[in-house]
Structure formats: C-alpha cells, structure tokens
Amino acid sequence: MIQRLLITGHINAGKSLLVEQLTELLPDWQMMHTDDTIPLDLSWAERLVLVKEWLTKPAPWVITGVMIPAAVNLYFKDNPEPPADRLIFLKQPLAALTSRQQTYNKTIDTMYQKIRCRVPVPTYSLAYCTVCQELIDAKSCEPSHPLRVLYTNS
Numbered sequence: 084m085i086q087r088l089l090i091t092g093h094i095n096a097g098k099s100l101l102v103e104q105l106t107e108l109l110p111d112w113q114m115m116h117t118d119d120t121i122p123l124d125l126s127w128a129e130r131l132v133l134v135k136e137w138l139t140k141p142a143p144w145v146i147t148g149v150m151i152p153a154a155v156n157l158y159f160k161d162n163p164e165p166p167a168d169r170l171i172f173l174k175q176p177l178a179a180l181t182s183r184q185q186t187y188n189k190t191i192d193t194m195y196q197k198i199r200c201r202v203p204v205p206t207y208s209l210a211y212c213t214v215c216q217e218l219i220d221a222k223s224c225e226p227s228h229p230l231r232v233l234y235t236n237s
C-alpha cells in the first residue's frame with residue numbers, strides 16, 4: 084500500500100493535474116505543495132529545511148513540487164531510509180518552455196540524479212483501486228478490481 088507519495092519533475096509537466104485527481108480520490112490525505120513555502124519570508128535554504136520536515140509527517144500524504152529532489156537529498160544526509168513509498172518524476176512538458184524554464188529543469192535533473200536510486204518509483208504504473216480504495220502499483224491488485232490508472236512509467 085502506498086501512503087506517502089512524492090510528485091516532482093520538470094516545470095509544466097502535469098504535477099498539478101495529477102494532484103487534482105489524487106485530491107478527489109483521497110480527500111482525507113494531507114496534500115502539500117513546495118510552492119506553498121514561497122509566500123513565507125524564508126530563504127531557499129530555509130524553505131528546503133521546511134520541506135525536509137514535511138517528509139517526516141505521519142502518513143497518508145502527497146507532497147508535490149520542484150523542490151522535492153533537493154529536499155530528499157537533504158533528508159538522506161541524516162536518514163538512510165527513503166522518506167516516501169513512491170516518487171513520481173514527470174518529464175513530458177504540457178506546453179512549450181521558456182529557455183529559463185529549460186535551464187531550471189536541468190538543475191532539477193541534476194538533483195534528481197543524486198536521489199533516484201534511493202527512492203522507490205512505481206512498478207509499471209500507479210493506480211487507485213476502486214474496490215480496495217487504496218493507492219497501489221497497478222499490477223499488485225486483484226485482476227477483478229477496477230483500477231483507475233493515474234500514472235504510467237515511460
């Protein structure tokens with residue numbers, strides 16, 4: 084069962100759409116977005132520490148945003164175990180990107196390379212089982228259970 088989910092990746096790659104679907108399916112889960120730290124009067128480093136602390140919150144939760152690879156990298160400095168059950172990294176842009184956004188995506192990639200082997204990713208695809216009412220790896224459920232597939236590894 085998946086109860087701690089990280090959604091990150093490139094700018095404009097569909098993170099918010101996925102969160103909308105999850106919010107609808109899992110109304111009791113805590114949903115956090117790293118952009119919510121922007122209005123706080125904090126430096127980047129302070130925001131990163133705050134997001135790192137979110138990773139230790141009790142499940143179930145979804146944390147979304149571009150700061151996740153850096154926050155997870157910081158988390159691994161004092162914790163050997165992965166902070167989440169699954170991490171989704173979205174790459175396919177939904178719209179054309181500015182050169183500034185493309186540059187930012189490269190820095191996100193660099194940080195993701197540091198953590199990608201240490202955080203579990205969905206096995207084939209992530210789905211919501213409408214019978215068990217749980218978030219699962221799509222192939223791990225009963226064949227008779229109707230699934231709503233939310234994300235498939237490319």
Ligand SMILES: [Zn+2]
Nearest residue numbers: 212215224228
């Ligand atoms: Zn099921």
